[in-house]
Amino acid sequence: MNRHAQAAVLFLLGASLLHAGATDLSLRYVKAGLRPLLLAAGAVLVAAAVATVWYERRNPAPRHHEPRVSWLLLLPVLALILIAPPALGSYSAMRTGTALQQPPAYAPLPAGDPVRLGVADYAARAVYDDGRSLRDRRVKITGFVALDRAGTPYLVRIALNCCAADGLPVKIGLTGRVPPVLQPDAWLEVTGTYTARRTKDPVNGGPIPFVEVTTARPVPEPADPYDESWNS
Secondary structure (H helix, E strand, C coil): CCHHHHHHHHHHHHHHHHHHHHCHHHHHCECHHHHHHHHHHHHHHHHHHHHHHHHHHHCCCCCCCCCHHHHHHHHHHHHHHHCCCCCCCHHHHCCCCCCCCCCCCCCCCCCCCCEECCHHHHHHHHHHCCCCCCCCCEEEEEEEEEECCCCCEEEEEEECCCEHHHCEEEEEEEEECCCCCCCCCCEEEEEEEEEEEEEECCCCCCEEEEEEEEEEEECCCCCCCEECHHHC
16 A cells, blocks of 8 residues: 555545534434534544645655555445444343433423423433422423333433443333334334332343323434433
8 A cells, every 4th residue: 555545545534534523424423522523533634645645746755565454444434434333222222221320400491391301311300309390290202112021111312421332321111101012223202291110220220210101102213313411
């Protein structure tokens, strides 16, 4: 691999990062807040590729053979271009303990009926605030479906610290008017009310609250399938 080929690989990788950072593709890999860093990394790689070509033309080096293993640098480029991995789903969720954390404070719920909440927000209020801010309020929550071995349905979102590699689930049990047939990984929007019912996650013993479902409807997977509210 000569300098021009190295520059081409750098350019392709940088352009791929720029494309991912400028579209929702990046949300399959990292949290939305890291998009600027992804775009900056892509810009640096493209600039490095241009600088390599410019330097090579001004100072041509003697031709020599580079190790063929260097062509393996193309693999991450091709993977980024050709493969868009699915978001983490029910398989990972039911094999990983809940990552629910107690927030330092609870913001007042906004006006509206029902009030839209994230899975992590509802779960934290239900467990660590004993549902005080949820009583007498209808809530609307969106997540994907996961079923345990007994068939109990859960509404789940994967929470991120940084990227999909460290994603951990937050789970809410569903009770009440739950649809009779639910498919794992199907996205669902439920409307319901707080219930004091809880269970323990069989993986790590963490608390899993329930929501009393009044209505539920299938929805498309959102552009950003991950939940960042638990550590924002």
